[in-house]
Amino acid sequence: MTADHASSPFDLQDRVVIVTGGAVGIGKIYSERLAELGAHVVIADIAADAGDALAKSIVSNRGSAISVATDIADPIATDAMAEAALKAFGKIDALVNNASLMSTLPRRSWLEIPLEEWDRVMQVNLRGLFLCCRSVVPHMKARKKGKIVNIASTRVFEGTPNRLHYTTSKGGVLAFTRALAREVGEDNITVNCIAPGLTLSETQLASSSQSYLANSYDQGRAFVRPQVPADLVGALLFLLTDASDFMTGQTLVVDGGRVMH
Numbered sequence: 001m002t003a004d005h006a007s008s009p010f011d012l013q014d015r016v017v018i019v020t021g022g023a024v025g026i027g028k029i030y031s032e033r034l035a036e037l038g039a040h041v042v043i044a045d046i047a048a049d050a051g052d053a054l055a056k057s058i059v060s061n062r063g064s065a066i067s068v069a070t071d072i073a074d075p076i077a078t079d080a081m082a083e084a085a086l087k088a089f090g091k092i093d094a095l096v097n098n099a100s101l102m103s104t105l106p107r108r109s110w111l112e113i114p115l116e117e118w119d120r121v122m123q124v125n126l127r128g129l130f131l132c133c134r135s136v137v138p139h140m141k142a143r144k145k146g147k148i149v150n151i152a153s154t155r156v157f158e159g160t161p162n163r164l165h166y167t168t169s170k171g172g173v174l175a176f177t178r179a180l181a182r183e184v185g186e187d188n189i190t191v192n193c194i195a196p197g198l199t200l201s202e203t204q205l206a207s208s209s210q211s212y213l214a215n216s217y218d219q220g221r222a223f224v225r226p227q228v229p230a231d232l233v234g235a236l237l238f239l240l241t242d243a244s245d246f247m248t249g250q251t252l253v254v255d256g257g258r259v260m261h
């Protein structure tokens with residue numbers, strides 16, 4: 001079943017990839033595309049029904065996927081996520097830390113953010129990231145190879161206001177990426193980051209006004225068109241495969257050329 005020596009540096013065939021938040025929005029597109037490219041996908045999402053339906057649909061299209069109901073802020077759940085991946089597929093090659101609290105957050109002044117909302121954002125977006133890595137890295141370490149891809153946001157570089165907790169947490173994702181990369185380098189595990197610009201996921205579309213969405217690409221993008229989830233897949237594929245084996249601690253901005261990092 002395993003194909004650790006890939007014929008192409010971009011080969012994902014039989015790689016086991018956990019995608020957190022992999023059932024909805026951009027994560028759903030990641031799960032579908034990775035399965036089409038031959039990966040065994042572990043959909044780890046708090047949206048369990050959507051995860052189950054997506055796994056079923058991938059399998060019915062001759063792909064390979066399982067769904068594991070996971071709240072990434074819960075250490076018992078993230079350990080269970082890793083165990084489920086091992087039980088189903090025997091190894092874990094890669095972890096995509098895509099889950100976050102974003103589209104459900106109102107855009108409002110920083111002084112109007114309730115304390116409980118601030119805490120929950122940090123709990124999911126940062127503690128969740130830490131817990132997922134903590135549950136998965138020991139298994140990568142044992143095999144002396146692994147790929148971790150964290151999802152930040154161009155908000156970090158633009159200082160985008162009105163979701164201050166969310167923007168702050170994504171700055172943490174970037175710092176986490178850099179420091180963890182140094183801690184796990186000796187185990188041949190890469191830790192990199194993608195910073196998407198505003199992307200028309202189904203959830204972003206449902207939670208944003210037309211004028212807010214239009215501003216995202218009318219102002220300052222080299223490619224003046226909306227960004228869609230499929231625009232992120234190439235960068236993800238690069239960071240998940242052998243093609244990026246000597247690259248770690250880095251952040252790839254994918255936003256049509258608005259932020260140049």
Ligand SMILES: NC(=O)c1ccc[n+]([C@@H]2O[C@H](COP(=O)([O-])OP(=O)(O)OC[C@H]3O[C@@H](n4cnc5c(N)ncnc54)[C@H](O)[C@@H]3O)[C@@H](O)[C@H]2O)c1
Nearest residue numbers: 021024025026046071072098099100103153198199201203
């Ligand atoms: N859409 C954008 O414009 C945009 C821009 C920059 C970065 N991002 C980032 O890209 C990623 C995906 O964005 P999206 O638009 O699909 O966002 P989204 O809000 O639609 O999706 C987030 C996903 O995380 C899951 N999730 C939420 N809390 C969870 C928890 N506690 N445990 C497990 N899963 C949980 C949700 O069910 C969902 O599948 C996020 O990290 C987001 O911050 C998105």
